[in-house]
Amino acid sequence: MEKKYAIILFKGKEYLCGHEDGCHYDVSCPVRTFTEGEDDFKIQESGKNRSERTFRYHGKEFRLVTGFYPNGWPVLSLESPDNGELYTVLTVNLEDSPAFGIPDQAFIDINNNPEAMEFLIRNSLAEDTGYRRKSGWVEYPMAKLNLAELYRLSPESFENQE
Structure with missing residues (x-):
């Protein structure tokens, strides 16, 4: 392919x-x-296969996996490298309209994962845009995603995106 x-x-x-x-x-x-x-x-060059790379989060090692919500906006999740079991979802889908192309931005779920933005920034996976959107009682920060690095970590997720 x-x-x-x-x-x-x-x-x-x-x-x-x-x-x-x-x-x-x-x-x-x-x-x-x-x-x-x-x-x-x-x-x-993509370099060596990074799909097996793990990241330390909450004192444990996880793989970061990129996926897409049904409306086309990116979803970032952490899963066990041993069995692929979902640990947590780092993003929240606040978009009503369908995505155009593959967006390089996502809202980070600081409600369930208060340290998620710091984790993404520390690992050069995203930058804080400074923009916030309120939903309920929470103001979710928008991150500018490093799509090139996310692709290196999870190429199959992008290849299957239509």
Whole structure:
């Protein structure tokens, strides 16, 4: 099966891109394109398989898995590396409208996981945008996701996303 996505390095920043007819496009912003022969970019190697990488959370080791809510917005969860059992979901879906492309942002569930944002930032998986959205009594922070790294950790989740 041919991979749908490539990681592009352009001006020191990585982008998760789809590709079509010699042109790569940022999956989170499809109007941002990188054209072979016109733009100075590099296609990054994914490196070693990172799908087995674990992260320390609450004193235990877990795999981070990316998935997608039914409306197309990203969901990040932690699961046991031994049996794949779900430990917790780090995101909350506050979006009413369907996603356009693959969003590079998600609301972090600090209600059930108060340290989730810090965990994502510490592991270079996300940045805090400073934006908050209130739902009930909680103001959930929005994170800008590092889609390139999330793809390296869970490529099958992205490849199955339609």
